[in-house]
Amino acid sequence: MIANKTLKLSLKSLREFAKKRLTDEVLIDLDARDECPLEIVRHMCSPDKLGIQLLFIPEEFGGMGGGTFDVYCVCEEMARIDLGVATAVLATFLGSDPITVGATPQQKKLWLTRIAEEGLLFAYGATEPEAGSDLGALRTTAEPVSQDGRTIGYKITGNKQWISNGGVADAYTILASTPTGPSWFVVEKGAKGFTHDEPEDKHGIRLSNTAALALDNVYVDADRLLGRVEGQGLIQAQLVFGYTRLMVAAFGLGAGWAALDRAIPYSTKRIQAGAPLSEKQGYTHKLIVPNVARLEAARSYIEETAERIDAGEGSLNTEGAIAKYMATEAGNLAADASIQALGGYGYTHEYMVEKIKRDVRITTIYEGTSEIMEMTIARDRWQLHLKTRGQHYHEQAQNFEKLHASQPKVGADCAALALHALAEIMEKARVARLTRFQHILLRLGELIAYAECAGSLARRAALLADNKLNEKANRRFDANALAAISRIFAREAALKVGEEGVRWIIGAGGVSNTDLSAFETTLRLPAIHQAQAGLISDMDYVADVLYNRVAKRADQAA
Numbered sequence: 001m002i003a004n005k006t007l008k009l010s011l012k013s014l015r016e017f018a019k020k021r022l023t024d025e026v027l028i029d030l031d032a033r034d035e036c037p038l039e040i041v042r043h044m045c046s047p048d049k050l051g052i053q054l055l056f057i058p059e060e061f062g063g064m065g066g067g068t069f070d071v072y073c074v075c076e077e078m079a080r081i082d083l084g085v086a087t088a089v090l091a092t093f094l095g096s097d098p099i100t101v102g103a104t105p106q107q108k109k110l111w112l113t114r115i116a117e118e119g120l121l122f123a124y125g126a127t128e129p130e131a132g133s134d135l136g137a138l139r140t141t142a143e144p145v146s147q148d149g150r151t152i153g154y155k156i157t158g159n160k161q162w163i164s165n166g167g168v169a170d171a172y173t174i175l176a177s178t179p180t181g182p183s184w185f186v187v188e189k190g191a192k193g194f195t196h197d198e199p200e201d202k203h204g205i206r207l208s209n210t211a212a213l214a215l216d217n218v219y220v221d222a223d224r225l226l227g228r229v230e231g232q233g234l235i236q237a238q239l240v241f242g243y244t245r246l247m248v249a250a251f252g253l254g255a256g257w258a259a260l261d262r263a264i265p266y267s268t269k270r271i272q273a274g275a276p277l278s279e280k281q282g283y284t285h286k287l288i289v290p291n292v293a294r295l296e297a298a299r300s301y302i303e304e305t306a307e308r309i310d311a312g313e314g315s316l317n318t319e320g321a322i323a324k325y326m327a328t329e330a331g332n333l334a335a336d337a338s339i340q341a342l343g344g345y346g347y348t349h350e351y352m353v354e355k356i357k358r359d360v361r362i363t364t365i366y367e368g369t370s371e372i373m374e375m376t377i378a379r380d381r382w383q384l385h386l387k388t389r390g391q392h393y394h395e396q397a398q399n400f401e402k403l404h405a406s407q408p409k410v411g412a413d414c415a416a417l418a419l420h421a422l423a424e425i426m427e428k429a430r431v432a433r434l435t436r437f438q439h440i441l442l443r444l445g446e447l448i449a450y451a452e453c454a455g456s457l458a459r460r461a462a463l464l465a466d467n468k469l470n471e472k473a474n475r476r477f478d479a480n481a482l483a484a485i486s487r488i489f490a491r492e493a494a495l496k497v498g499e500e501g502v503r504w505i506i507g508a509g510g511v512s513n514t515d516l517s518a519f520e521t522t523l524r525l526p527a528i529h530q531a532q533a534g535l536i537s538d539m540d541y542v543a544d545v546l547y548n549r550v551a552k553r554a555d556q557a558a
């Protein structure tokens with residue numbers, strides 16, 4: 001892990017570099033020309049320049065040995081600058097993940113040292129024209145080449161689709177099926193039979209090169225098979241999902257905040273009906289504050305998950321999925337609201353929010369779509385529900401009731417209501433066998449993500465109030481503000497779980513008319529409704545914090 005001071009210095013140099021080299025004018029121009037600024041990307045990855053890659057390479061291979069939390073911070077900062085450049089730079093990270101988790105010590109030394117010392121750009125080649133969400137449908141093959149009864153190499157044949165850095169990388173990790181199953185191989189650019197297409201003409205992240213790859217009997221030596229054991233590819237891919245999904249979660253978070261950080265100052269200057277837009281509650285409470293609450297709930301989940309991965313709790317794939325789902329969906333909503341917040345100006349290229357919106361759109365698609373995240377979340381937590389005989393979320397809720405007793409301001413009571421309601425909805429779905437409907441299963445995934453994020457934010461608001469947050473944790477908001485944000489989000493989560501949960505259960509025929517009122521009682525819907533009390537004044541307070549007018553309001557009140 002990197003020392004906090006070093007991390008903060010790296011983030012500062014990144015910001016300063018972007019301020020000079022990636023100004024709005026440059027970004028707008030590159031976006032219009034659909035061009036990846038390769039020289040800038042190489043500068044960022046070069047060890048004697050910005051050296052971002054060094055952050056995630058272990059120290060023994062010449063890097064700085066950054067942990068998951070460090071990577072989240074860098075990804076958020078990169079996304080605030082430009083998501084296309086972030087994708088180009090971080091593709092090396094993704095591309096080298098199969099090496100980090102699956103390679104032999106010699107392979108790690110070779111490739112990770114080269115990334116650290118030469119600033120090698122990598123690409124990650126998993127997706128194929130026919131194999132997107134379902135990687136099991138992989139068609140690329142790696143046929144063993146034998147000599148004297150020994151495998152000396154492989155011939156790889158197939159096509160890869162939508163590969164970030166596809167046209168510019170120096171080396172590629174390619175997933176291909178060997179006779180004993182999918183496996184990762186390293187293929188270097190220029191290998192005979194290895195070509196790439198022209199870059200795709202994309203909706204967003206136009207500063208990132210995305211290209212299809214074609215492999216026609218590309219020969220690689222046996223030592224290019226990562227781990228030197230065939231058939232481990234999907235397991236190796238799974239091992240890093242928690243981690244890589246956190247990176248994309250941080251992309252959604254950074255891009256969402258980048259958009260809001262343009263809308264907020266804009267609204268202080270834009271006068272309509274005799275006053276700045278920032279003074280208008282119907283504006284701030286629709287377009288700004290709810291997006292802040294959702295982004296901060298997602299941040300909280302990202303930070304907790306990163307801390308747990310760094311503490312050695314394993315790859316936490318489900319938590320990575322929740323973080324990605326919430327942060328990328330929230331980032332999209334925030335960017336869309338920011339266009340609205342700038343009115344007609346928001347709809348033009350010059351004001352950047354429309355570019356951010358186009359860019360952030362990719363985050364709910366790559367590294368696993370939102371629907372695949374919903375499925376991953378629901379399937380895992382469903383097992384937990386069954387294993388604990390329906391008690392898992394009730395027990396979680398009880399923990400938040402305890403937290404509420406000691407910290408009554410952090411929204412833990414509302415988070416508890418969301419979690420109790422979730423437990424009842426899952427139980428009803430079990431009794432009526434509703435997960436046979438895929439839509440119900442996936443909607444459960446969404447409700448689970450909301451309820452868990454409400455809990456996470458309440459926990460972090462409490463830690464901040466006790467001055468016990470990790471020193472690297474984001475501190476944009478003080479304890480009072482984070483508590484108010486947590487209360488706003490927990491109310492939204494409880495209402496969503498209760499109301500939408502009942503909707504899907506009724507919609508799937510899971511409860512009869514005669515049983516409906518009893519079911520609603522178990523969901524504690526009246527308490528969830530009651531808990532909305534105070535919502536407007538919390539939103540007023542958060543708007544005052546965002547617009548630096550808390551002191552002014554206090555003066556006025558006095």
Ligand SMILES: Cc1cc2nc3c(=O)[nH]c(=O)nc-3n(C[C@H](O)[C@H](O)[C@H](O)COP(=O)(O)OP(=O)(O)OC[C@H]3O[C@@H](n4cnc5c(N)ncnc54)[C@H](O)[C@@H]3O)c2cc1C
Nearest residue numbers: 124125126127132133162163164210365366367368369371
């Ligand atoms: C700009 C860009 C960069 C990318 N970079 C890379 C990269 O570097 N390396 C790489 O390997 N890949 C990369 N990808 C690929 C990306 O990960 C895939 O596009 C993504 O996983 C989805 O696969 P697909 O496009 O085939 O869509 P599909 O899997 O066909 O999905 C289409 C839609 O159907 C939904 N869907 C799919 N399966 C189900 C199901 N079982 N139940 C319900 N709904 C379902 C999906 O959620 C989605 O909404 C990139 C893609 C883009 C666009």
